[in-house]
Amino acid sequence: MITIDGSSGEGGGQVLRTSLALAAITGLPVRLDNIRAARPKPGLQAQHLTSARAVAEICGARLEGATLDSMSLVFEPKHPPRAGEYTFDVTQARNSGSAGATTLVLQTILLPLALAPEGGESCVTIRGGTHAPFSPPFPYIRHIYLPMLWQMGVHAQVELQRYGWYPAGGGELQIRLQARPGALTPIVLTERGKLRKLWGLAAVSNLPSHIAQRMANRAANVLKDLDIQGRMEAVHVEATGPGAGIFVFAEYEHSLGGFTAYGRKGLPSEQVADLACHDLLSHHKSGAATDRHLADQLILPAAFAGGQSRWTTCKVTLHSLTNAWVVRQFLDVPIHIAGNVGEEGSVMVG
Numbered sequence: 001m002i003t004i005d006g007s008s009g010e011g012g013g014q015v016l017r018t019s020l021a022l023a024a025i026t027g028l029p030v031r032l033d034n035i036r037a038a039r040p041k042p043g044l045q046a047q048h049l050t051s052a053r054a055v056a057e058i059c060g061a062r063l064e065g066a067t068l069d070s071m072s073l074v075f076e077p078k079h080p081p082r083a084g085e086y087t088f089d090v091t092q093a094r095n096s097g098s099a100g101a102t103t104l105v106l107q108t109i110l111l112p113l114a115l116a117p118e119g120g121e122s123c124v125t126i127r128g129g130t131h132a133p134f135s136p137p138f139p140y141i142r143h144i145y146l147p148m149l150w151q152m153g154v155h156a157q158v159e160l161q162r163y164g165w166y167p168a169g170g171g172e173l174q175i176r177l178q179a180r181p182g183a184l185t186p187i188v189l190t191e192r193g194k195l196r197k198l199w200g201l202a203a204v205s206n207l208p209s210h211i212a213q214r215m216a217n218r219a220a221n222v223l224k225d226l227d228i229q230g231r232m233e234a235v236h237v238e239a240t241g242p243g244a245g246i247f248v249f250a251e252y253e254h255s256l257g258g259f260t261a262y263g264r265k266g267l268p269s270e271q272v273a274d275l276a277c278h279d280l281l282s283h284h285k286s287g288a289a290t291d292r293h294l295a296d297q298l299i300l301p302a303a304f305a306g307g308q309s310r311w312t313t314c315k316v317t318l319h320s321l322t323n324a325w326v327v328r329q330f331l332d333v334p335i336h337i338a339g340n341v342g343e344e345g346s347v348m349v350g
Contacts, residue, residue: 004030009318050128102130148298198250250284315342317341
């Protein structure tokens with residue numbers, strides 16, 4: 001059994017999620033201790049508990065310590081991941097409900113289902129928070145993460161059934177994917193090429209519609225000096241609770257980048273837009289092929305590719321270093337990350 005110290009590196013939920021995915025794919029049992037030890041609310045929270053239960057269901061794993069706030073977890077898969085129809089509800093992990101991130105549950109089960117050795121199609125419904133801080137929002141999954149993984153052979157499509165802003169939750173997404181046993185295709189993103197498309201979405205729920213329009217207008221104004229004219233859309237959507245956010249995307253010849261900011265009480269709409277636009281402009285100025293989140297999220301699939309993958313990033317993060325460390329505990333795959341945390345760098349896997 002592999003033992004993982006959950007407080008290693010950035011010490012958050014990513015250590016847990018990557019470990020679970022790797023255990024499911026390799027069939028190796030794992031024990032995690034000190035789960036999220038440095039967080040304000042340490043241990044398993046709703047989204048982490050749901051992720052563990054979800055992966056356990058697709059590979060018949062035995063779970064020990066799978067309770068809220070647990071600092072330790074044992075995960076023993078009994079069979080390889082199996083494609084099928086599944087439903088996972090983050091709100092059921094806590095009696096009072098939860099807006100825990102559905103997208104993080106999705107990222108935990110995606111690769112195990114995509115690499116299911118018996119093949120087959122899966123349809124997975126996940127309920128909870130779809131647009132929550134400290135997690136990839138649904139638009140990033142749809143427009144950045146999955147299109148990049150498609151290049152590697154992970155063929156998945158996701159649809160948003162209902163918005164679920166933090167803290168109310170109540171959202172739902174559905175993903176369909178086709179398993180492809182065997183190695184994935186390596187990805188090389190060292191040159192991003194010219195900026196070909198720039199677009200964004202400003203969305204609000206249960207708030208005045210002008211908030212979304214102000215965010216969209218501000219983003220269009222801030223980004224007007226880039227090489228290409230962007231299209232910013234403002235929408236009012238149905239959701240259980242109030243929420244506001246802006247999601248800005250850049251499409252280059254060879255890569256994609258996504259940038260997000262959420263509204264909160266006391267923060268003007270224009271400043272919300274500025275936050276997302278600042279991240280996009282910093283990325284664009286760097287010349288790197290991947291944003292800091294994509295650079296991290298490509299490490300796990302690249303570890304299962306049949307060859308060497310390489311990419312440049314606008315910012316090396318502790319998340320990436322931690323993800324690489326976890327992968328090395330399970331797989332004998334070379335991973336090299338060049339650059340200091342917070343600065344431009346590159347990643348090589350395989």
